[in-house]
Amino acid sequence: MIELLAVKKAFNQGRSNEYWALNGIDLRIEAGRVTALRGPSGSGKTTLLTLIGCLARPTSGRVRLKGEDISGLPERFLTEIRRQTFGFIFQQFNLIKGLSALENVILPALPTGRPRRELVARAEALLAQLQLSHRAAARVEWLSGGEQQRVAIARALINDPEVIVADEPTANLDTVLSGEFMVILESLSAAGKTVLLSSHDPLVVESPVVHRVIAMRDGRLVDL
Amino acid sequence: MKLRSSLLVLSLLGLGLALLGLLWLDASHPTDAARQQRSARQKLAERLGLTDLSLFMEARYTRHPSQADLHAALQDHPAAFEHFPSGALLPPPAVLTESHAYLAGKTTSPD
Amino acid sequence: MRIWLEKQLHLIDFTLASLARRKSKNIGLLAVYALLVFALASVGLFANALRSEASFVLASSPEVILQRLVAGRHDLIPPGYLEKIGRIRGVQKQEGRLWGYYYDAVVKANYTFMARPAEEIAPGSIAIGATLARLRGLAPGNVISFRAYGGKLFTFRIASLLSPDAELLSADLVLLAEADFRAFFDYPAGHYTDIALSVANPQEVRNIAGKLSQALPDSRPILREEVLRTYQSMFDWREGIMLTILAGAIFAFIILAWEKAAGLSAEERKEIGILKAIGWETGDVIRMKLWEGLLVSLAAFLIGFIAAYIHVFYCGASLLEPVLKGWSVLYPRFTLIPAVDGMQVASLAFFTIFPYCAAVLVPIWRAAITDPDSVMRA
Ligand SMILES: Nc1ncnc2c1ncn2[C@@H]1O[C@H](COP(=O)(O)OP(=O)(O)O)[C@@H](O)[C@H]1O
Numbered sequence: 235m236i237e238l239l240a241v242k243k244a245f246n247q248g249r250s251n252e253y254w255a256l257n258g259i260d261l262r263i264e265a266g267r268v269t270a271l272r273g274p275s276g277s278g279k280t281t282l283l284t285l286i287g288c289l290a291r292p293t294s295g296r297v298r299l300k301g302e303d304i305s306g307l308p309e310r311f312l313t314e315i316r317r318q319t320f321g322f323i324f325q326q327f328n329l330i331k332g333l334s335a336l337e338n339v340i341l342p343a344l345p346t347g348r349p350r351r352e353l354v355a356r357a358e359a360l361l362a363q364l365q366l367s368h369r370a371a372a373r374v375e376w377l378s379g380g381e382q383q384r385v386a387i388a389r390a391l392i393n394d395p396e397v398i399v400a401d402e403p404t405a406n407l408d409t410v411l412s413g414e415f416m417v418i419l420e421s422l423s424a425a426g427k428t429v430l431l432s433s434h435d436p437l438v439v440e441s442p443v444v445h446r447v448i449a450m451r452d453g454r455l456v457d458l
Numbered sequence: 459m460k461l462r463s464s465l466l467v468l469s470l471l472g473l474g475l476a477l478l479g480l481l482w483l484d485a486s487h488p489t490d491a492a493r494q495q496r497s498a499r500q501k502l503a504e505r506l507g508l509t510d511l512s513l514f515m516e517a518r519y520t521r522h523p524s525q526a527d528l529h530a531a532l533q534d535h536p537a538a539f540e541h542f543p544s545g546a547l548l549p550p551p552a553v554l555t556e557s558h559a560y561l562a563g564k565t566t567s568p569d
Numbered sequence: 570m571r572i573w574l575e576k577q578l579h580l581i582d583f584t585l586a587s588l589a590r591r592k593s594k595n596i597g598l599l600a601v602y603a604l605l606v607f608a609l610a611s612v613g614l615f616a617n618a619l620r621s622e623a624s625f626v627l628a629s630s631p632e633v634i635l636q637r638l639v640a641g642r643h644d645l646i647p648p649g650y651l652e653k654i655g656r657i658r659g660v661q662k663q664e665g666r667l668w669g670y671y672y673d674a675v676v677k678a679n680y681t682f683m684a685r686p687a688e689e690i691a692p693g694s695i696a697i698g699a700t701l702a703r704l705r706g707l708a709p710g711n712v713i714s715f716r717a718y719g720g721k722l723f724t725f726r727i728a729s730l731l732s733p734d735a736e737l738l739s740a741d742l743v744l745l746a747e748a749d750f751r752a753f754f755d756y757p758a759g760h761y762t763d764i765a766l767s768v769a770n771p772q773e774v775r776n777i778a779g780k781l782s783q784a785l786p787d788s789r790p791i792l793r794e795e796v797l798r799t800y801q802s803m804f805d806w807r808e809g810i811m812l813t814i815l816a817g818a819i820f821a822f823i824i825l826a827w828e829k830a831a832g833l834s835a836e837e838r839k840e841i842g843i844l845k846a847i848g849w850e851t852g853d854v855i856r857m858k859l860w861e862g863l864l865v866s867l868a869a870f871l872i873g874f875i876a877a878y879i880h881v882f883y884c885g886a887s888l889l890e891p892v893l894k895g896w897s898v899l900y901p902r903f904t905l906i907p908a909v910d911g912m913q914v915a916s917l918a919f920f921t922i923f924p925y926c927a928a929v930l931v932p933i934w935r936a937a938i939t940d941p942d943s944v945m946r947a
């Protein structure tokens with residue numbers, strides 16, 4: 235589904251603090267599977283996820299999505315692809331403070347211009363699935379960490395994307411909540427989503443839910 | 459169901475715009491009372507040959523600005539706004555303001 | 570089209586929800602903004618209505634007024650001038666007018682005395698303006714004494730009051746018989762204050778004025794068109810004072826608005842990053858902010874303008890009165906007939922809505938073109 239060919243990414247290219255976060259990555263990610271990127275901090279996991287998720291472009295190399303080269307597309311098209319194909323669960327959740335959980339969930343769907351009634355119904359259904367119906371009207375900053383993450387998951391699902399991208403999803407959760415997250419992950423996978431996550435948490439990468447683990451170090455893939 | 463906030467605000471603004479339109483109509487159709495008032499003013503101006511509005515009565519040249527002589531602005535009240543920019547630089551002589559204050563209300567002749 | 574509309578509604582919903590987060594601050598801003606529009610619109614509407622009233626009412630004043638100047642100052646018309654003018658073609662009527670000022674030490678106000686033919690005002694009686702009557706507490710049938718400049722006391726009976734509808738023109742008027750006028754002011758016989766001429770054909774007015782200055786080189790003809798022009802610029806000048814006073818307020822608001830709209834906080838910057846990361850285009854972010862600017866400034870404009878209209882035309886512009894009243898003791902009570910100048914409204918709308926939208930947009934533009942991947946970093 236997703237193919238990377240000789241992908242490199244440099245930060246601050248051409249300046250004294252130039253830094254190559256990715257040094258030539260070749261990778262295929264199959265649809266419908268749960269793939270985990272594993273590696274120490276600073277190994278380039280997050281950077282790789284931003285390239286796959288169309289949040290940034292590679293400095294060199296190719297990224298293909300369903301056979302189509304997306305690495306050179308202009309921003310407008312990248313945004314479109316990002317909105318339709320990817321749902322993001324950020325490490326810091328990145329919810330918008332002051333808005334209710336429900337308002338946060340429907341945010342990614344606003345630019346699509348779908349009727350509000352439809353969006354609210356879908357958001358309520360998602361929150362119900364995640365056992366959050368009772369908190370739908372609460373401001374997000376009043377929610378606990380686990381609840382916030384579930385709001386973030388619902389938000390990632392509102393546009394019904396094929397791929398879920400999660401960066402260090404359990405970094406801010408305790409063991410119990412991490413376990414609950416893995417259960418949700420399993421249900422997403424069962425529903426046919428392609429899941430791509432990064433983690434150095436053994437609870438995640440050693441979980442049976444994860445089909446494939448890719449190890450990284452210093453911006454390269456390494457064999458386990 | 460509660461009215462959606464965007465629709466609520468847009469309809470309030472629409473209401474405001476409609477009100478603006480109403481004001482426009484109001485302004486372009488004077489009432490009978492207003493017409494009567496204006497014709498009373500016109501008749502008086504015509505009968506007495508009036509040339510000025512009796513709005514500002516602090517000085518001769520503000521009472522009858524159209525009839526004032528060419529130097530009228532120089533006969534200003536010592537503390538009134540001046541026509542000429544130099545008035546901002548050159549205050550009235552102290553003698554003038556002082557004696558005026560001293561005499562104010564004590565004379566029976568005009569200022 | 571439906572999708573576009575629905576999308577705009579979504580953006581408005583979002584921007585309203587964002588504004589609601591700092592409710593008191595944003596309502597305060599809206600209130601200050603509306604107040605500013607109110608003040609500007611009040612002055613503008615008042616001046617415009619007064620100008621249009623002046624041009625309506627003074628359209629029937631004499632076509633030409635002839636003054637005599639001595640050493641550059643206004644002087645009496647001596648006997649023989651009316652005859653000297655003789656017969657100028659096109660002049661329908663020429664008459665000497667008698668009027669002057671009287672200072673009433675009791676209330677420290679100046680009145681305008683004006684002589685009328687004896688058949689209109691009987692000797693010994695006067696007709697007075699409504700404002701003056703109110704100030705001195707006079708009614709028809711009352712008697713009032715004025716001490717003339719010569720020191721002699723004159724007593725008059727109030728025959729009638731001038732129509733309160735015309736107070737705008739007659740606040741301080743005292744009409745009295747010609748003989749009374751001459752006696753009261755010790756006015757030399759045969760002299761007049763000025764000469765009013767009526768001209769049938771407006772095209773000829775300038776011609777006639779030229780002939781008058783030839784016949785009487787020491788005179789100054791004042792044309793009706795000059796009178797009307799005086800009023801056009803007069804209120805501009807008065808308005809200028811108000812605008813000067815308001816300039817301080819305007820600058821304060823600009824600073825406030827700029828601080829609020831232009832100074833993007835780190836939090837707002839992050840929010841824009843989040844929106845972009847989850848699939849908003851740069852254009853969507855800008856449109857959302859544009860809606861914010863438009864809604865706030867349009868609301869302020871409508872509230873301020875409508876309130877100003879009601880204030881000026883239905884509450885007698887009571888808040889402007891102290892400024893316009895100036896030093897005068899007498900101030901007429903009058904209602905202005907609503908008059909709105911489309912150009913004036915349009916420019917006020919433009920200058921309230923456009924700069925605010927610009928102030929909202931400029932920093933957003935900078936933030937919206939930053940890369941969305943920044944939100945992945947803590
Ligand atoms: N915007 C940036 N500018 C400069 N260096 C960056 C930037 N983003 C990431 N890096 C660097 O790239 C390397 C890889 O970072 P990252 O992909 O976040 O690693 P991981 O997610 O595996 O911890 C790190 O050394 C980090 O300091």
Ligand SMILES: [Mg+2]
Nearest residue numbers: 279280401402
């Ligand atoms: Mg990381």
